[in-house]
Amino acid sequence: MLGTLKRTADFERVRREGTRWRGHCCTLSVARAAQADAPTRVGYITSRALGKAVKRNRARRLLREAMRRLADRLPPGWDIVLIAQPSLAEPKMRMMHVYDELVWLLDKARLIQAPTTER
Numbered sequence: 001m002l003g004t005l006k007r008t009a010d011f012e013r014v015r016r017e018g019t020r021w022r023g024h025c026c027t028l029s030v031a032r033a034a035q036a037d038a039p040t041r042v043g044y045i046t047s048r049a050l051g052k053a054v055k056r057n058r059a060r061r062l063l064r065e066a067m068r069r070l071a072d073r074l075p076p077g078w079d080i081v082l083i084a085q086p087s088l089a090e091p092k093m094r095m096m097h098v099y100d101e102l103v104w105l106l107d108k109a110r111l112i113q114a115p116t117t118e119r
Contacts, residue, residue, distance in 0.1 A: 002039065002042050002067060002074070003038075003039045003040065004042060004043065005041045005042060005043030006043070010079060011043055011081055013079070014031040014043070014079050014080075014081045015081065017031045018031030018079070018081070019031070019109065021108050023085075023104065023105050024085065024087055024101060025087045025093060025097065025101055026063065026082050026083060026084055026085055026102070026105070027083040027085065028080065028081075028082060028102075028106070028109060029080070029082075030078055030079070030081075030109050031078070032078060032079070033076075033077045033079050035077070036076075036077040037077060038076065039076055040071075040075065040076055040077065040078045040079070040080065041078075041079050041080070042067050042080045042081075042082065043079075043080070043081045044060050044064065044081075044082050044084070045081060045082070045083040045084065046059050046060050046084045047084070049086060050086055050089040051089050056084075056089070058089065062088065062095060062098045063082050063084060063098065067080075067082070067102065069099060070099075070102060070103065073112050073113050074106070074112065074113070075111065075113060082102075
């Protein structure tokens with residue numbers, strides 16, 4: 001289960017204290033949460049540089065869905081900020097591109113765990 005970063009102070013703390021990795025369609029910033037056993041929280045930034053509200057909302061939906069699919073592979077106790085890049089707002093951008101890039105970025109950040117397989 002993922003929580004949501006909402007307060008400006010939380011976004012600023014992740015930016016100040018965290019580590020950043022940049023991909024083609026988004027930038028990932030991660031920092032330890034205040035409490036180690038707290039659920040992982042994710043915040044999304046889609047600036048006006050992406051375009052009008054329709055494009056920004058689509059970019060946010062793509063990021064949210066990709067993170068939702070990865071939620072069970074993330075350890076608790078982290079705050080994550082995803083910043084959308086202009087290429088994410090392009091019409092040709094598909095969900096699998098975003099998903100693959102997030103897996104790559106989270107792997108670079110050493111946050112992603114192997115998928116759990118139930119038999």
